[in-house]
Amino acid sequence: xxxPARELPVVIIDGTGGWAxxxxxxxDYRGALQSLAWRNLRSRYKQSLLGVLxxxxxxxxxxxxxxLLFGVLAHIPSDGVPYALFALAGLLPWNFxxxxxxxxxxxxxxxxxxxxxxxFPRVYLVIAAGASAAVDGAVTLALLLGAMAWYGxxxxxxxxxxxxxxxxxxxxxxxxAALLAALNARWRDVQHTLPFLLQVGMxxxxxxxRASFVPGKWRWLLGLNPLTGLIEVFRSAIxxxxxxxxxxxxxxxxxxxxxxxxxxWLFRRxxxxxxxxx
Amino acid sequence: xxxxxxxAESLAxxxxxxxxxxxxxxxxxxxxxxxxxxxxxxxxxxxxxxxxVPEGEVFGIIGRNGAGKSTLLKILSRITTPSGxxxxxxxxxxxxxxxxxxxxxxxxxRENVFxxxxxxxxxxxxxxxxxxxxxxxxxxxxxxxxPIKRYSSGMQLxxxxxxxxxxxxxxxxxxxxLAVGDAEFQAKCTGAMxxxxxxxxxxxxxxxxxxxxxxxxxxxxxxxxxxxTRIGTASAVVREYLKGAAESSQExxxxxxxxxxxxxxxxxxxxxRLAGATGATPxxxxxxxxxxxxxxxxxxxxxxxxxxxxxxxxxLIASTCSSDYGCTWDLSTGSHRLAIRLPSARLLPRTHILSxxxxxxxxxxxxxxxxxxxxxxxxxxDVLGHGVALLADRGVTWLPASFxxxxxxxxxxxxxx
Numbered sequence: 001x002x003x004p005a006r007e008l009p010v011v012i013i014d015g016t017g018g019w020a021x022x023x024x025x026x027x028d029y030r031g032a033l034q035s036l037a038w039r040n041l042r043s044r045y046k047q048s049l050l051g052v053l054x055x056x057x058x059x060x061x062x063x064x065x066x067x068l069l070f071g072v073l074a075h076i077p078s079d080g081v082p083y084a085l086f087a088l089a090g091l092l093p094w095n096f097x098x099x100x101x102x103x104x105x106x107x108x109x110x111x112x113x114x115x116x117x118x119x120f121p122r123v124y125l126v127i128a129a130g131a132s133a134a135v136d137g138a139v140t141l142a143l144l145l146g147a148m149a150w151y152g153x154x155x156x157x158x159x160x161x162x163x164x165x166x167x168x169x170x171x172x173x174x175x176x177a178a179l180l181a182a183l184n185a186r187w188r189d190v191q192h193t194l195p196f197l198l199q200v201g202m203x204x205x206x207x208x209x210r211a212s213f214v215p216g217k218w219r220w221l222l223g224l225n226p227l228t229g230l231i232e233v234f235r236s237a238i239x240x241x242x243x244x245x246x247x248x249x250x251x252x253x254x255x256x257x258x259x260x261x262x263x264x265w266l267f268r269r270x271x272x273x274x275x276x277x278x
Numbered sequence: 279x280x281x282x283x284x285x286a287e288s289l290a291x292x293x294x295x296x297x298x299x300x301x302x303x304x305x306x307x308x309x310x311x312x313x314x315x316x317x318x319x320x321x322x323x324x325x326x327x328x329x330x331v332p333e334g335e336v337f338g339i340i341g342r343n344g345a346g347k348s349t350l351l352k353i354l355s356r357i358t359t360p361s362g363x364x365x366x367x368x369x370x371x372x373x374x375x376x377x378x379x380x381x382x383x384x385x386x387x388r389e390n391v392f393x394x395x396x397x398x399x400x401x402x403x404x405x406x407x408x409x410x411x412x413x414x415x416x417x418x419x420x421x422x423x424x425p426i427k428r429y430s431s432g433m434q435l436x437x438x439x440x441x442x443x444x445x446x447x448x449x450x451x452x453x454x455x456l457a458v459g460d461a462e463f464q465a466k467c468t469g470a471m472x473x474x475x476x477x478x479x480x481x482x483x484x485x486x487x488x489x490x491x492x493x494x495x496x497x498x499x500x501x502x503x504x505x506x507t508r509i510g511t512a513s514a515v516v517r518e519y520l521k522g523a524a525e526s527s528q529e530x531x532x533x534x535x536x537x538x539x540x541x542x543x544x545x546x547x548x549x550x551r552l553a554g555a556t557g558a559t560p561x562x563x564x565x566x567x568x569x570x571x572x573x574x575x576x577x578x579x580x581x582x583x584x585x586x587x588x589x590x591x592x593x594l595i596a597s598t599c600s601s602d603y604g605c606t607w608d609l610s611t612g613s614h615r616l617a618i619r620l621p622s623a624r625l626l627p628r629t630h631i632l633s634x635x636x637x638x639x640x641x642x643x644x645x646x647x648x649x650x651x652x653x654x655x656x657x658x659x660d661v662l663g664h665g666v667a668l669l670a671d672r673g674v675t676w677l678p679a680s681f682x683x684x685x686x687x688x689x690x691x692x693x694x695x
């Protein structure tokens with residue numbers, strides 16, 4: 001050809017794909033993430049009377065019931081802060097985790113008509129599935145801050161720890177969601193077991209009680225739960241409570257990091273064959 | 279890679295699917311043999327597929343169901359990965375394996391245009407710029423802010439294709455998109471594809487619609503059971519595909535009279551066979567020949583044979599009697615062969631039924647009547663020579679025509695011989 005070819009990006013399609021390519025795809029297809037997340041958000045409260053008010057109503061009712069049951073009737077200790085605040089500060093990270101995991105785990109299966117017809121980094125479906133959980137989390141945070149102001153409670157000197165704790169919750173949630181999504185694409189048993197596991201998981205995590213509520217002999221068991229440390233730190237930091245047992249937090253953070261990395265690793269490994277098995 | 283948009287080198291795809299007699303979970307517990315029995319079988323969907331597509335070419339990919347066309351497109355659009363070989367694609371790729379991927383019924387037309395466009399790889403500002411054009415093309419008008427679940431399926435389809443038609447990619451990968459919608463919509467889609475081709479965009483096009491392939495594509499590739507059978511000019515490859523389809527088609531059934539059939543009749547049909555010019559199944563526009571065997575028990579004078587063509591729904595397409603052409607026969611006892619040739623049967627692609635009658639005196643003395651002597655398909659082809667598919671929705675037959683406006687005669691539309 002006499003005309004020099006234009007400078008066009010070249011895509012090589014073969015069985016392999018390195019991390020460099022993975023990152024490049026994440027960048028090139030970010031429009032797909034925007035689209036999927038927006039789709040998730042916009043369609044969420046369509047044709048409902050209360051609309052986005054549901055994001056406020058759900059945690060409010062949840063906290064009301066828990067306060068009555070565990071605070072008033074069962075007298076579960078809440079370290080001197082009103083039980084409603086205590087429970088809300090625990091429910092915020094837990095609800096986020098629970099929603100991201102349950103919706104993320106199903107994201108590949110629910111959208112199989114899309115992934116068998118279009119290419120974009122599959123992990124974007126898992127992330128987009130968490131968009132509404134993020135909005136709900138933000139609304140709950142506003143509710144929590146509002147309730148704290150109402151009770152005249154201010155975050156203590158460790159308030160800055162809220163940020164790393166939330167970041168940890170976000171990473172862990174998406175790591176677990178990716179792991180379960182990859183497994184669920186192959187074996188639907190995951191989506192059948194998950195609601196039950198999450199129900200039990202809430203009780204096995206210090207959401208409505210403090211880790212110190214568990215007798216010292218058994219407390220290490222809570223440390224195996226990757227969410228324990230993150231939730232305990234978050235709650236202590238935002239409500240200005242004394243910081244939890246450091247060894248427990250470290251143990252839990254270790255498992256948290258393992259679960260997150262494991263999830264991303266497994267997802268990456270199965271990504272290329274997900275379409276063939278889903 | 280200079281001047282090439284797509285290059286595929288020995289692409290292969292092997293699927294591992296569960297073995298049909300794979301052991302159940304329970305049998306692992308109860309039987310030791312389960313552990314050693316095969317759990318999966320390998321299916322080669324593609325083997326050693328190599329081809330090159332220069333920049334700006336519209337390249338057709340054809341083949342029968344299961345030939346591997348869709349797998350190939352999925353590999354090229356990166357939906358699935360090849361098990362072997364590699365492909366290199368230059369420039370931005372947009373793949374359109376379906377229209378309206380990701381459409382959400384609860385969202386409005388406007389929202390869906392943005393979501394779908396961005397999902398297909400258009401940046402937001404590009405969708406914004408093309409939005410009015412997309413609206414115009416779709417003809418949705420004032421309904422653009424209504425949830426698309428309130429749209430008719432035709433409206434959804436138009437909106438989806440409107441988005442796709444405004445994609446600005448260097449290479450387009452398109453699968454069977456034109457196989458849906460009414461004739462008007464198809465014509466619009468074909469027009470949009472022609473514009474894209476005219477704009478120098480590389481296009482890979484998979485279709486079963488041979489007229490569209492012949493018309494839109496300059497070159498084509500024929501796939502058969504996962505391997506490349508032929509690459510060449512579109513018309514040559516389409517010919518080969520149709521020839522193969524005609525040879526292997528089981529649809530043209532012959533007629534063999536059952537033993538007990540009308541024993542008292544003096545004349546009866548014993549067998550009938552039908553063929554097109556190139557194979558057992560006629561291709562649209564081709565000549566058709568019917569061979570009939572007659573048993574005559576006693577000499578007859580002035581025998582007439584009539585054949586009629588019907589649609590499966592029971593509409594009569596045409597009825598022709600030998601006496602129309604001045605043919606009546608005096609036949610001696612024994613077996614006779616009658617050959618009927620239809621040099622210009624203007625049939626449409628559909629299933630046809632041929633019935634036969636043998637009689638004297640214009641039907642007063644009926645010897646034999648076989649209502650379903652033959653059932654046969656007619657395969658579609660670009661009979662008018664410019665990409666318009668004449669399909670079964672046109673009626674029972676099609677009419678060659680010419681048009682004259684203000685004394686200016688347009689190019690006559692005659693089928694290529």
